Amino acid sequence: MRSVMLLGLALSLSAAAEEPDLDNGAFLHGDHCIECHMMDDHEALYSRENRLPSRFRINGQVSACVQALDLGWFPEEESDVAAYLNATYYRYED
Template sequence: MLKLLVPLSLLITESLYADDIDQRVLIDGEVLYTEECQKCHDNSLVPISDGTSMQSLDDIRWQISTCVSALGIFWMPNDEEDVAQYLNHDFFHFENTPKPDS
C-alpha cells in the first residue's frame, strides 16, 4: 500500500507546481479581487492602470497594500500576496520575484 502512495503523492505535487505558481493561490486571488476590488476596478477585472505606475511585482504588492488599507478591509498578509500573484499572472506579467520580508 505504501509503495503505491508515495509515487501518487509525488505526482500530485508535481502537477500543482507545473506553472510554478500553485493554482490555488491564483483562484484565491481571483475570488478576493472579485469580492473586494471590482467596485473601483470594473467588471472586466482589469485594474485601473495608467500603464506606467506599476513596474514590478513589488509595485503591485505595495499598491494592493495601499488599496486594502484605504478600504479598511481586513485581509491576512497572504491574501494580499495571493491577489498580487493573481493580478501579475493574469494582467501585468512581471518577473515573479520573491516577496521581500516585511
C-alpha cells in the same frame, strides 16, 4: 530530537504559506477590487501605459488598497491578489 522535528515542521509550514493561491486571489479581486476599479474595459486599468512598473509595486498597491478600505485581509490574502494580478495582467518575472 524534538527541536529538530519542530524546526522541520516550521520550515515546511513557512514554505507552504509562501505559495500564493491564485484562485483565492481571483475571488478576492472579483469580490472587493472590481467595485472600485470597474471600468468599461477593466483590463485597460492593468494594461495602460503608466501601469505599475514592478511586481513589488503591485504588492504595495494591494496593501495600500486593503488598508484604505479597512478590509482586514491577512498578508497571505494580499499576496494572493497581487499574484493573481501579476499572473493575469502584468506578467512580471519573479
